[in-house]
Each structure stands twice: as C-alpha cells, then as structure tokens.
Amino acid sequence: MIAGIPDKKRGVERLAGIIALLISFLVVAAIFTGLDIYPEYINIHEDLAHLGENIERLRLNTWIWFANSIMIILFGPLILMSFLPHGRSSSYLAAFLISTTGILYMIYAVNGHNMIFLVTDYSKSAGDEVDIMASLAYNIMVTKTHLQLAAYTLAGLSSMILGLLIASTGHLPRFIGWLAIFGGMIYASFGWISTDNILFTIGRLFFILALILLGSYLLLKGIVRKEKKA
Numbered sequence: 392m393i394a395g396i397p398d399k400k401r402g403v404e405r406l407a408g409i410i411a412l413l414i415s416f417l418v419v420a421a422i423f424t425g426l427d428i429y430p431e432y433i434n435i436h437e438d439l440a441h442l443g444e445n446i447e448r449l450r451l452n453t454w455i456w457f458a459n460s461i462m463i464i465l466f467g468p469l470i471l472m473s474f475l476p477h478g479r480s481s482s483y484l485a486a487f488l489i490s491t492t493g494i495l496y497m498i499y500a501v502n503g504h505n506m507i508f509l510v511t512d513y514s515k516s517a518g519d520e521v522d523i524m525a526s527l528a529y530n531i532m533v534t535k536t537h538l539q540l541a542a543y544t545l546a547g548l549s550s551m552i553l554g555l556l557i558a559s560t561g562h563l564p565r566f567i568g569w570l571a572i573f574g575g576m577i578y579a580s581f582g583w584i585s586t587d588n589i590l591f592t593i594g595r596l597f598f599i600l601a602l603i604l605l606g607s608y609l610l611l612k613g614i615v616r617k618e619k620k621a
Contacts, residue, residue: 401613407469408610410462415602417459422595424452435529442510449510453503460500463493470553473614477562485556488549495545499538506531540583547579550598557605562614567604574598 428445430438442449467490474482509528550571558568577594585591 403469403472404609404613407466407473408606408608410466410469411602411606411609414459414462414466415599415606417455417462418599418602421452421455421459424448424455428452435526438532439510439513439528442506443514446507446510449503450507453500453507456496456503457500460493460495460497463496464490465493466490467493473609474556474560474562477560477614479556479560481552481556481559485549485553488545488552492542492545492549495538495542499535499542502531502535502538506535544579544583546598547575547577547594550575550578550601553605554601563605563608567601567608570597570601570604574601 428442428449430441467486467488470489471482471486474485506528509531513528552575554568554571554573554575556568557563557571558565574594574597577590578598581588581591581594
C-alpha cells in the first residue's frame, strides 16, 4: 500500500474536503446575499439611507463572511497537513496565504458589524449627531472598501499558489490546479479594476469551481501519491 494513505491522513483530507465545500457554498451565499446591498459611495446621506433600508441583508451577509473567514483560516492548516506528507514544502506558503486570507476576511466581517452599528445609530440620531455619525460611517465604508479589494488580491494569490501546488504535484487532477491558477489571476487583478467586468465574474466562477472540485476529490478520493520509477 503506498500504501494508500493511512486512515489518520485520510481523515485530514476528508475534513479538508468538507471545509473546501463549505467555503465554496458560503462564498456563493455571500455573493447572492450581497447583491445590491452596498451603495455607490457618492453621497454619504443617500449611502447611509440605502444601507439602512438593507440593514437585515447586510447583517446576514456579514455573518456569512464571518463564518466563511473561520472556515478559510482552518483550511490553511488542513491543506498543509494534506500535502506535506508527500514532501511538498510549498504547502507551507499555500497554507500561510490561505489562512492570512481568512484573517483578512474576519477583519472585513468585524468591520461590517461596525458599519451596521453606525448605520443603526445614524438612523436614530438627530441634530448635530447626524453629521458626526455620517462622518464616522463614511470612514468605515471607505475602510471596508479597501479591505474588500485587499481580500480579492490575497484570495487570488492564495488560489494561484494552491493551484500551482496541485498542478505541479499531480497528486490531484491537474486541471483543478489550472482552474485555480486562472481563476486566481483574474480574481486578483480585476478586483482592483472592476468587479462588474465579465472577466471578473469568469474568474470568480473558475475560483469557485476549482474549490468545489478540490473539496470533492479530497473528500471522496484523497491525494494520490505516485510511485517513482526505478
């Protein structure tokens, strides 16, 4: 048995597969619950009014991202434990980038909760307090926007490194790695250019599809170690 991989290691791989599938599900849920929630950030009063009208969807979206951030943080060590027994030191870099992405999304989610708090207070305030809350809320929204762009970049880099790890080892079908690489490249670059661009949507689809396939293979088959020919 190369010896197939011991049960303990298969247990780690199965858990990594489950987490990958959960992440892909939560990413899709976050995308759909986030549609039309965020304003155009042009007029602060109109922006806050728009957020106030969508406060419950914003709260749901924020909790989804918080749950997803925890899954992503856990996914990093599981990827390391899955690939490292096969002698792939690059799994350290993949694990680090993945978990760092999760930490960034956790900060993003916490910032979302701060925004909800400010928008709620803004809707109840009056007089001079309105101007103060508007200013604070504007700063929070700008910060949130920058966090989101940074998260797109880091998520794209994580996808590229993980894709390279998969494509270079052949321990999983290489097309999964190439999907992750192309998806990550587009995700990271077009996140800064325009998230409304069709290429960004294609990159996001590649990214999610690669994650679903990776999770499915890890859960059902596991990593295959190839014998070296004498």
